[in-house]
Amino acid sequence: MSHSNIAHKYPFNKSRPSRFRPVLAIFSFLFLCVGCVSTQQLQTELLPVEHILNDDFFPNFHLYEIEKPAQIFALSDDAKSFVRNSILGARTGDDKAQSLIQHIFDRSDLDLIYETSANTNATDTFNSASANCLSLSIMTYAMAKEAGFSSQFQIVDIPEFWTRREGYTLLNSHVNVKIGAKAEIGKLRLYDIDFEVDFDPQTRSKKFSSKGTSIQTVIAMFYNNKGADALLQGNNNLAYAYFREAILSSQEYSGTWVNLGFLYRKQGQYDLALKSYKQAIAIDEDYNTAWENLAFLYDRTGNLKAAADIRTRLESKRMNNPFYHQMLAEIDEDEGSFDSSVSHYEKAIRLDRNQHQFYFGLATVYFKKGEFDQSKHYLKLAQRKAGTRKVASVYVNKLNALSTYIERSEH
Numbered sequence: 001m002s003h004s005n006i007a008h009k010y011p012f013n014k015s016r017p018s019r020f021r022p023v024l025a026i027f028s029f030l031f032l033c034v035g036c037v038s039t040q041q042l043q044t045e046l047l048p049v050e051h052i053l054n055d056d057f058f059p060n061f062h063l064y065e066i067e068k069p070a071q072i073f074a075l076s077d078d079a080k081s082f083v084r085n086s087i088l089g090a091r092t093g094d095d096k097a098q099s100l101i102q103h104i105f106d107r108s109d110l111d112l113i114y115e116t117s118a119n120t121n122a123t124d125t126f127n128s129a130s131a132n133c134l135s136l137s138i139m140t141y142a143m144a145k146e147a148g149f150s151s152q153f154q155i156v157d158i159p160e161f162w163t164r165r166e167g168y169t170l171l172n173s174h175v176n177v178k179i180g181a182k183a184e185i186g187k188l189r190l191y192d193i194d195f196e197v198d199f200d201p202q203t204r205s206k207k208f209s210s211k212g213t214s215i216q217t218v219i220a221m222f223y224n225n226k227g228a229d230a231l232l233q234g235n236n237n238l239a240y241a242y243f244r245e246a247i248l249s250s251q252e253y254s255g256t257w258v259n260l261g262f263l264y265r266k267q268g269q270y271d272l273a274l275k276s277y278k279q280a281i282a283i284d285e286d287y288n289t290a291w292e293n294l295a296f297l298y299d300r301t302g303n304l305k306a307a308a309d310i311r312t313r314l315e316s317k318r319m320n321n322p323f324y325h326q327m328l329a330e331i332d333e334d335e336g337s338f339d340s341s342v343s344h345y346e347k348a349i350r351l352d353r354n355q356h357q358f359y360f361g362l363a364t365v366y367f368k369k370g371e372f373d374q375s376k377h378y379l380k381l382a383q384r385k386a387g388t389r390k391v392a393s394v395y396v397n398k399l400n401a402l403s404t405y406i407e408r409s410e411h
Contacts, residue, residue: 046282049251052260052275057267058240066245067226069219072121073142079126083146093181097149097195101179104140104197116163116172119225134221136199137177141218144179152178153218154210156198160288161323166232171289173255174200175221176210220250228259231266239263254280258290265297273297288314322351326358333365341365356385360395372406 055061075083086103087096115130122142125135137153144151156174163170176198196210227242240263246256261276274297280290291310298307318324329344345362348355359382366374379399386392 046251047275047279049247052257052272052279053244053247054269054272055240055244057264057269057272058237060237061241061244064238064241066223066241067121069215069249072138072219072222073145074121074123075142075146076123076126079123079139079143080146082126083143087147093149096147097144097179097181100143100147100149101140101195101197104143116170117165117229119222119229121222132225133199134175134218134225137175137197138218138222140177140179140197144177150180152180152212153215154178154196155213156208156210158208159321159323160318162327168232170228174208175213175218176200178212214250217250217253220246220253220256222246223249224253224256224259227256227263231259231263236263236267252283254283254287254290257283258287258293261290261293261297265293265300270297270301288317320351322348322355322358325351326355326361329361329365333361333368338365338369354385356382356387356391356395359385363398367402372402372409376402376406 082103083100086100090096090099116132118125118128118130118132118135120128120131120135122135122139125131125139131139141151141153154176156176158174161172163172176196178194178196180194223242223246227239227246230236230238230242240260243256243260243263246253247260250256257276257280261273261280264270264273264276274294277290277294277297280287281294284290292314295307295310295314298304298310325344325348329341329348332338332341332344342362342365345358345365348358349362352358359378363375363378363382366372366378376399379395379402383392383395383399386395
């Protein structure tokens with residue numbers, strides 16, 4: 001049996017990013033100083049929105065109905081009932097907040113599977129079997145408000161981390177929610193208690209720094225994610241409609257400008273793509289993804305020296321990011337450079353020994369090399385590092401499939 005056929009039973013195959021490609025910025029998350037191509041040579045002030053948005057290139061964008069902010073945060077009657085039942089019997093405000101959070105996490109009440117592509121509003125997230133960090137945070141925020149608690153969205157400062165969807169590379173960012181019970185009449189509070197609700201166990205254990213962000217920015221993130229979904233599906237008019245709405249919601253959310261630039265470049269509108277990337281860099285000069293997309297655009301327009309300078313600086317900044325080595329390992333594996341792929345995965349593990357996907361990557365490469373004992377060894381390590389029972393069960397199934405494959409091969 002060939003490896004391509006076994007992939008159906010033992011799905012080691014994964015799509016890979018090329019080493020330098022334009023990147024979409026989404027939510028589900030290095031500082032940069034560029035030499036010859038500095039922000040001073042590009043743009044230091046924000047351009048008026050009307051100088052970059054151009055509806056004429058997307059004549060059908062207005063045919064699509066975009067969710068209103070109220071629809072994003074609206075809760076169904078069932079969801080409201082869930083909130084009431086969650087805090088029933090709790091005495092103090094803090095106890096009620098804790099009880100609600102516990103019920104949200106309790107899989108007997110909300111059996112949710114984390115999925116980066118699940119960009120849903122609060123009600124759909126409650127009714128769905130899957131959600132990403134942004135949609136879960138939106139639902140939690142709405143539930144906390146329904147219960148009468150104060151809530152604050154936070155952007156978590158995590159290392160660059162990439163995923164692949166439908167042939168595109170996506171940079172994942174991360175957001176969570178801080179919930180606090182309001183002071184109760186007639187009761188003295190010596191200090192306020194806040195509860196940070198984060199649905200990524202790795203983020204919780206690492207204790208990354210976070211900063212509060214506005215609800216308008218979160219709305220922009222939601223529209224941005226929906227626009228990225230539309231772009232991946234090839235619907236450029238819908239993608240533009242969402243990116244446009246995201247920018248009108250929050251002009252200073254740089255991720256949308258990068259994705260709008262990506263869309264313009266895809267349409268061959270290089271001048272507008274350049275303005276979009278410059279806008280993102282003017283907002284955040286340390287935004288690597290904007291620089292990376294700018295380098296790709298420079299390649300397209302013949303400015304090869306500027307593109308090479310950007311990439312040299314990006315690579316030097318990313319060398320201590322384990323997820324960067326994971327990406328390089330995947331590229332090497334795709335190109336058949338298995339020994340180099342193993343080296344990059346080993347480097348990633350030296351930098352962070354707690355990421356199950358690194359061990360799975362090694363298991364994948366060793367499987368392709370025909371070293372099944374090594375493959376099984378790293379699958380077992382991936383299982384141990386899984387973090388959740390659901391993820392661990394996936395690796396158990398892969399181990400069983402691998403054992404079956406080995407037995408058949410030996411006969």
